[in-house]
Amino acid sequence: MKKFILLALVAITISSCSKVDYKDPNAPIEKRVESLLSQMTLEEKVGQMNQFCGVVHVSNMDKKAQADNQDAQGYYPGINADTLRKWTKQGLIGSYLHVLTPEEANELQHLAMESRLGIPLILGIDAIHGNCLAPDNTSYPTSIGQACSFDTEMAYKIARQTAKEMRAMNMHWTFNPNIDVARDARWGRVGETFGEDPYLVGQMGLALIEGYQGDMQGGDDVLACAKHLIAGSQSINGGNSVATDVSERTLHEIFLPPYELAVRSGKVGTLMMAHNEINGVPCHSSKWLMEDVMRKDYGFDGFIVSDWMDIERLHSRHETASSRKEAFYQSIMAGMDMHMHGIYWNEEVVELVKEGRIPMSRIDASVRRILTAKFRLGLFENPYCDIEEGKKVRMCEEHRATALEAARNSIVLVKNNGILPLDTKKYKRVLVTGINSDDQNIMGDWSAPQQPENITTILEGLREVAPKTEFVFVNQGDTPKRMKQENVDKAARIARTTDLNIVVAGETSLRVRKGFKTCGENQDRATIDLYGLQKDLVRKVAASGKPTILVVVTGRPNSLVWEDENLPAILYAWEPGMLGGKAIAEILYGEVNPSAKLAITIPRHEGQIQMYYNQKKSIKRYRLVDMSTKPLYEFGYGLSYTTYEYSDLQLSKSEIAPNENIEASVTIKNTGAREGVEIAQLYIRDCISDVTRPVKELKGFERVALKAGESKRITFTLTPEHLRYYNLEMERVVEPGTFQVMVGGSSRNKDLLTAEFEVKK
Ligand code: BGC
Numbered sequence: 001m002k003k004f005i006l007l008a009l010v011a012i013t014i015s016s017c018s019k020v021d022y023k024d025p026n027a028p029i030e031k032r033v034e035s036l037l038s039q040m041t042l043e044e045k046v047g048q049m050n051q052f053c054g055v056v057h058v059s060n061m062d063k064k065a066q067a068d069n070q071d072a073q074g075y076y077p078g079i080n081a082d083t084l085r086k087w088t089k090q091g092l093i094g095s096y097l098h099v100l101t102p103e104e105a106n107e108l109q110h111l112a113m114e115s116r117l118g119i120p121l122i123l124g125i126d127a128i129h130g131n132c133l134a135p136d137n138t139s140y141p142t143s144i145g146q147a148c149s150f151d152t153e154m155a156y157k158i159a160r161q162t163a164k165e166m167r168a169m170n171m172h173w174t175f176n177p178n179i180d181v182a183r184d185a186r187w188g189r190v191g192e193t194f195g196e197d198p199y200l201v202g203q204m205g206l207a208l209i210e211g212y213q214g215d216m217q218g219g220d221d222v223l224a225c226a227k228h229l230i231a232g233s234q235s236i237n238g239g240n241s242v243a244t245d246v247s248e249r250t251l252h253e254i255f256l257p258p259y260e261l262a263v264r265s266g267k268v269g270t271l272m273m274a275h276n277e278i279n280g281v282p283c284h285s286s287k288w289l290m291e292d293v294m295r296k297d298y299g300f301d302g303f304i305v306s307d308w309m310d311i312e313r314l315h316s317r318h319e320t321a322s323s324r325k326e327a328f329y330q331s332i333m334a335g336m337d338m339h340m341h342g343i344y345w346n347e348e349v350v351e352l353v354k355e356g357r358i359p360m361s362r363i364d365a366s367v368r369r370i371l372t373a374k375f376r377l378g379l380f381e382n383p384y385c386d387i388e389e390g391k392k393v394r395m396c397e398e399h400r401a402t403a404l405e406a407a408r409n410s411i412v413l414v415k416n417n418g419i420l421p422l423d424t425k426k427y428k429r430v431l432v433t434g435i436n437s438d439d440q441n442i443m444g445d446w447s448a449p450q451q452p453e454n455i456t457t458i459l460e461g462l463r464e465v466a467p468k469t470e471f472v473f474v475n476q477g478d479t480p481k482r483m484k485q486e487n488v489d490k491a492a493r494i495a496r497t498t499d500l501n502i503v504v505a506g507e508t509s510l511r512v513r514k515g516f517k518t519c520g521e522n523q524d525r526a527t528i529d530l531y532g533l534q535k536d537l538v539r540k541v542a543a544s545g546k547p548t549i550l551v552v553v554t555g556r557p558n559s560l561v562w563e564d565e566n567l568p569a570i571l572y573a574w575e576p577g578m579l580g581g582k583a584i585a586e587i588l589y590g591e592v593n594p595s596a597k598l599a600i601t602i603p604r605h606e607g608q609i610q611m612y613y614n615q616k617k618s619i620k621r622y623r624l625v626d627m628s629t630k631p632l633y634e635f636g637y638g639l640s641y642t643t644y645e646y647s648d649l650q651l652s653k654s655e656i657a658p659n660e661n662i663e664a665s666v667t668i669k670n671t672g673a674r675e676g677v678e679i680a681q682l683y684i685r686d687c688i689s690d691v692t693r694p695v696k697e698l699k700g701f702e703r704v705a706l707k708a709g710e711s712k713r714i715t716f717t718l719t720p721e722h723l724r725y726y727n728l729e730m731e732r733v734v735e736p737g738t739f740q741v742m743v744g745g746s747s748r749n750k751d752l753l754t755a756e757f758e759v760k761k
């Protein structure tokens with residue numbers, strides 16, 4: 001009888017589905033998905049779960065790269081672009097990445113729309129700080145700089161504009177935000193993150209997700225992808241893809257919170273697993289991570305994509321799968337939905353289903369999620385872009401203005417003995433030198449070179465902002481790996497003839513500089529000071545006796561101990577994007593008052609790693625016999641050309657119940673002579689707890705604009721969510737007892753006012 005009812009139900013479902021035309025835009029998405037799914041062959045379903053590199057990428061591949069390193073280049077032995085075109089037309093490919101022009105995007109989409117069921121492709125791209133991996137798009141500051149602005153509204157705006165530029169090129173899915181919590185400056189990908197604090201990372205990530213995805217009604221929205229799960233940023237020795245071994249507690253307290261926020265409130269559309277293993281289990285076969293935490297606990301309902309060929313690496317790298325096919329099996333059964341990228345997947349996964357190892361229902365679950373995303377993006381109705389119309393959107397004036405504003409807000413002034421802002425009357429002849437002075441490297445990783453006329457390099461910015469100053473440029477090339485001693489010596493000679501010197505040093509992370517990069521993906525370092533001859537350059541130029549200012553263009557914290565002790569001013573510019581040169585010049589010459597604060601601690605030395613502000617309280621026992629235990633610059637720290645005073649910190653109550661909110665109000669006064677924006681920060685400290693807590697934790701921040709002499713009273717609200725932590729039983733609770741609230745302009749104790757309240761039993 002039971003069987004009969006079940007069969008009847010299935011029949012009813014099928015017949016009601018078949019009544020719905022999946023091409024009908026007015027039908028509900030769930031019904032369209034079921035109708036389409038019911039008409040798909042196994043091969044078509046498995047194809048939807050597979051992604052390939054674009055046909056131009058595949059045809060352009062450098063032959064040597066194919067022979068040397070197939071995995072990193074996306075080389076498919078025996079397969080050419082025409083095979084991919086054929087498979088697309090047969091409906092056997094669900095997605096592409098590395099498609100970089102709207103012409104190619106439209107061409108591939110046409111082929112997909114000609115397939116038996118006409119299922120559009122979803123085209124993914126690493127639009128990390130703008131869609132600038134593709135030409136003629138806006139390049140905004142990289143994520144670490146964005147985080148230093150503590151400006152979630154700006155992050156939202158950047159993401160919204162990026163989504164528009166993507167759709168203008170027929171791209172629908174960005175592999176961003178990267179909400180890894182950065183904890184090791186040696187790791188090359190720090191610049192791609194929002195720094196070291198889980199709360200800040202979560203807030204920035206959420207703002208981006210909301211910006212990318214909009215209302216997800218199609219049009220100019222794109223899917224976001226929160227990545228990478230999990231904790232690859234704290235791998236052994238900071239190596240990208242290397243094993244991570246962290247406690248379950250650290251995962252829940254530090255690395256998972258931004259994902260939890262993204263999934264629960266941001267409704268992020270997709271997630272990407274990380275290259276690394278976590279506590280002995282590769283992330284790509286972790287059922288705990290994909291099913292238990294993400295889907296069951298957090299309620300994730302989008303689809304999960306693998307990172308670049310990492311499913312294969314269960315076999316070839318981690319050796320936890322006896323064959324590639326076994327690796328596909330393990331990953332799918334652990335919860336994976338889409339394979340980035342390549343051959344063998346289609347036939348081997350089809351075999352696994354036919355052999356009865358993977359149930360059809362498991363495949364259907366993944367395909368359902370992928371199709372739902374395609375319907376939500378409106379791809380069935382709008383599979384193509386209008387290339388000419390798109391040109392009006394890409395890198396338009398409004399987007400470039402945002403890029404410039406974001407750069408201004410992201411540059412951190414870490415040292416100034418009063419020399420800045422520069423006096424044009426005093427410094428008439430200025431030397432500009434260093435690898436990043438006149439170079440597109442200001443755009444950082446995940447950016448292709450852009451047309452020179454669309455970039456303002458630092459040298460160009462200086463000339464624009466101070467047209468009467470004579471800037472003498474000594475070229476040091478574009479990477480510290482290729483610097484020449486003779487050029488260093490030349491700069492040192494000229495430095496003696498100028499009034500002031502500006503050295504622009506740091507790292508090279510622009511993607512095209514293969515073999516010459518020092519930062520970015522797969523560019524991990526053992527040391528974190530200035531690479532190569534750059535140290536020599538700074539010292540020799542400074543030895544001229546003329547004031548020497550350092551501008552650091554970098555995607556990781558560089559330790560600058562000598563520089564801090566010996567130079568009058570240092571600007572941490574991070575990778576400020578295509579108009580970053582102008583923003584830097586505006587700050588140096590005082591047209592813009594710097595406001596950014598560090599979203600990551602700058603250690604004095606790599607031996608201090610792990611160096612972050614929210615250490616456990618036993619950090620007070622940290623003693624080094626050979627150097628200070630203090631970092632060079634603290635989290636939340638950054639200077640301005642004005643000064644701010646905090647006073648009168650008041651709490652709305654002295655006692656609260658565990659489920660109550662409490663407010664903290666403070667007055668901030670601009671005590672200097674010019675207007676500025678102060679980034680006020682609120683930290684808490686749980687005084688006595690069953691399980692150890694950090695010395696302080698950021699739980700609120702606000703950008704406060706203040707005219708000279710102006711005061712404002714601001715209020716932060718602390719909710720139970722801010723006070724909660726994982727107790728001995730790993731339950732998330734607000735524990736009774738005393739909490740300290742600290743408010744001020746950095747994480748340094750001396751910059752914070754303190755008040756206390758009690759949580760009652
Ligand atoms: C990176 C991902 C990126 C993917 C596609 C991988 O190597 O780890 O972050 O999205 O490549 O480019």
